[in-house]
Amino acid sequence: MKQISWGFIGCGEVTEKKSGPAFNEVDGSHIEAVMSRSETRARAYAERYHIRKWYTDAQKLIDDPDVNAIYVATPPSSHATFAIMAMRAGKPVYVEKPLASSYEDCVRVNRVSEQTGVPCFVAYYRRYLPYFQRVKQIVNEGVLGRILNVQIRFAVPPREADNLPGKDQPWRLRPEIAGGGYFYDMAPHQLDLLQDIFGVIVKAHGYCENRAHLYDAEDVISACFRFENGVVGSGSWCFVGHASAKEDCIEIIGDQGTLTFSVFEYDPIRLVTSEGTTNITVPNPPYVQLPIIKAVIEDLQGTGSCNSTSVTATPVNWVLDRILGKY
Secondary structure (H helix, E strand, O other): OOOEEEEEEOOOHHHHHOOHHHHHOOOOEEEEEEEOOOHHHHHHHHHHOOOOEEEOOHHHHHHOOOOOEEEEOOOHHHHHHHHHHHHHOOOOEEEOOOOOOOHHHHHHHHHHHHHHOOOEEEOOHHHHOHHHHHHHHHHHOOOOOOEEEEEEEEEOOOOHHHHOOHHHOOHHHOHHHHOOOHHHHHHHHHHHHHHHHHOOEEEEEEEEEOOOOOOOOOOEEEEEEEEOOOOEEEEEEEOOOOHHHOEEEEEEEEOOEEEEEOOOOOOOEEEEEOOEEEEEOOOOOOOOOHHHHHHHHHHHHOOOOOOOEHHHHHHHHHHHHHHHOOO
């Protein structure tokens, strides 16, 4: 495939701010069509970004002969369905994270990808950002020495929308759509980054509670886990804390130093060794998904490769489901 003509299934906030325009920034790639269940939204999005076609039916978009690759940007509960539809039509697919709303659905996606020979990529874009590649470089160069422990600490106060009643709440708080609450939406980025650095997590266990009772999903989570290389880690997530507890931090502890960085705020990377403390600032591109989208397109064109696939994404869902006690 030299010319990639994308069809978008979903045209929500993520396509506006993080990904959509990036598809037109790479040579040999353009957006051919967009789909939304809302005719008004689909038409407006197509007109705003000068996209030739718009649909309200996903199957019609997938069947469009002028579309040869699919971007799935819907909530997680429909990721597996649309990814499988695309692959069975012979069209490579790029899916928003997490790959699906359960580990079992991830397995289904991988099975179809293997059966059809059609690739499926997943939008764990942080592993391609310069900020996190610098983190990985520091670890791999042995600056921290032997890695002993990894800690995830994340806390935020409730959002205004959390107080809305029932089905007026954001889809991210509805387990039947998102797979869980905010944990299932945000923790995947943290876990994917760590598995990209240290390998697959082979053991995980968690404790989850709903302490504030603002919504049905869990709002406080504590977990412990072990990577295949023997490194052990822990994580704590609180989505209903006081503002004074706000934190976005991953700390990697070695026998020669400590590395601290954020996942969502992009605070300066903090390296502490016997030589002192260094704060490292690394800028990211305006459209944060541009580096991974470029890698996906080059993989499809045969000029490069993308290592964020449905296979590498599946262990993230396994860990999420283990921590939440879903099986």
